[in-house]
Amino acid sequence: MQITRQERVGTLVVRVGGELDVRTAGAFRDKVDELVAASAQQRVVLNLSRVTFLDSTGLGAILGRVRRWKERDRQVVLVPPSGVARTVLDMAALGRTVAVYPSERAALGEVAGIDG
Amino acid sequence: MADGARAVMSMDPWLEMALPSLPESAEICRVTVAVFAAALPFTLDELEQLKVAVAEAVGNCALHAYPTRAPGRVQVRARLEAGGVVVEVQDWGVGIADIALARQPDYTTSPDPDHVGMGFTFMEQFTDQLEVESVPGRGTLVRMRKEPAAAARDRR
Ligand SMILES: Nc1ncnc2c1ncn2[C@@H]1O[C@H](COP(=O)(O)OP(=O)(O)OP(=O)(O)O)[C@@H](O)[C@H]1O
Ligand SMILES: [Mg+2]
Numbered sequence: 001m002q003i004t005r006q007e008r009v010g011t012l013v014v015r016v017g018g019e020l021d022v023r024t025a026g027a028f029r030d031k032v033d034e035l036v037a038a039s040a041q042q043r044v045v046l047n048l049s050r051v052t053f054l055d056s057t058g059l060g061a062i063l064g065r066v067r068r069w070k071e072r073d074r075q076v077v078l079v080p081p082s083g084v085a086r087t088v089l090d091m092a093a094l095g096r097t098v099a100v101y102p103s104e105r106a107a108l109g110e111v112a113g114i115d116g
Numbered sequence: 117m118a119d120g121a122r123a124v125m126s127m128d129p130w131l132e133m134a135l136p137s138l139p140e141s142a143e144i145c146r147v148t149v150a151v152f153a154a155a156l157p158f159t160l161d162e163l164e165q166l167k168v169a170v171a172e173a174v175g176n177c178a179l180h181a182y183p184t185r186a187p188g189r190v191q192v193r194a195r196l197e198a199g200g201v202v203v204e205v206q207d208w209g210v211g212i213a214d215i216a217l218a219r220q221p222d223y224t225t226s227p228d229p230d231h232v233g234m235g236f237t238f239m240e241q242f243t244d245q246l247e248v249e250s251v252p253g254r255g256t257l258v259r260m261r262k263e264p265a266a267a268a269r270d271r272r
Pocket of ligand 1: 056057060172176177179180181207209210211212218219223224225226231232233234235236237256
């Protein structure tokens, strides 16, 4: 699992790649929570487009992050993985609780557009 | 069944693994079973679905089967049978009292709010057949069967 971040004006981009599963979910949770806590940006783009494998534990960790960051008044948007990992994410009806964008660029454009 | 037929069936390839009930085992098993099942004409997406299903079953052994004496033993068997793959994941842990309830989407006994209770739902969604046998205090056996969609289409 790889996690990188990029600070932009008003937005923190967190990019996750590799396998997000019962083995790596704990490390994912700790690392991205730390990145978000350390960032002053109000908006968070969680880019999962390079996630190659997702199981229910990984899914739960993603849902948990979205919930937690929203509770801390962050605006969270998500870029999903592709293939079966996308199907796993979609089965959680995640679209109801968080905005999902087809790409990081779209997410950044839309996020910026929200408060003009 | 005639003895001859049984002899031929016993030539079907099979796979057996015994592992500790640890998260790493979920990864080892999903990859190994997918490589084994790739002898059948599965698409890459179907193999990924199989990986998720196997990861869920083995992951459950790591998370739930042996709460007080982890790690315990997990056994995974796979065989190619009648154009599909049958995977069995077995543990000798605490078992499941109400299997129908456990299989419900969003049902979990985990106190961790990050556990969504979708494991059985994914096993069900990503395979063609899911059977769960369990005896409280004795253990759990999960059996899944998956067939390449192309093979099922050709037969019709
Ligand atoms: N091998 C097992 N041994 C004992 N109990 C099990 C086993 N597998 C599943 N269970 C029980 O069934 C419940 C539902 O399992 P399921 O995989 O659907 O969800 P979960 O593991 O709780 O959460 P998630 O899979 O979403 O992380 C578990 O909470 C647990 O109580
Ligand atoms: Mg589970």
